Amino acid sequence: MLAVAEFIGRQIEVMTEGEIKAPVAFRLGGREYRIAEILDVWQDYGFGLAEQGVVRNAMLCDLGHEGYSLRCPITVIIEEYDEETVARLPEVEAFASAATEPEALALLKEDIIRLYEDLISTPEEQLGTLPWQWRAALLRLIEKHGAP
Amino acid sequence: MGLLNVNYGELIRALEQKVGLSFRTGRERNAWYVLDGKKVLRVTVPKDHKGTVGTGLADQIRKNLKLTKLEFKDLLACPITGSDYERIIRDKGLV
16 A cells, blocks of 8 residues: 655646656656656546547558668558658668658658668678567568669 | 756767767758767757747767667756766767
């Protein structure tokens, strides 16, 4: 049983982390407090979504470049905000931002190709943990053709 | 915490001067964070962006940097130095 030492009825600014937006800290009266433990949770159906874009999936069937093809269609995430759209491929941490979804997808394709070229031209021993995994993932996904 | 008020110029300055990133030219700009001779993280920022960086974009850049929202805010506001950032990345076992 939790004993409430003091009830504070003031507005706080909550900072969250992770895909499920777990609270990690909050600011009250100009001071920041770290959350050591979450004691209880409940659903918030009306608030807290203002900065969360509308998220959905989209399928990429090509990379928009004749020098590269996808071995299979890949799912990317589209996040729509009021003034921007972000397209991203989380597996390799590639993303692009633009005013519209088609623009964001076109930029994402370019970014994936740039990342692929960068990774395959870098000796494996010069890749950290994550880039090494990205390289393996892109080699599985992308087929490079002879002529650019 | 909102990331709505991230100024593009301040963001680039923090990334270049504190984290030590060097952005290549191109339609989108990418930079690698290199530690011990290894490419550890890749950060993407849009080219020729002006004014305030949108929430979605700022959050993706923060994720590229492997920072919590608090750490990202500290990076922009100055409490985090380049060596602090290096320690954060090493502590996360990303090298």
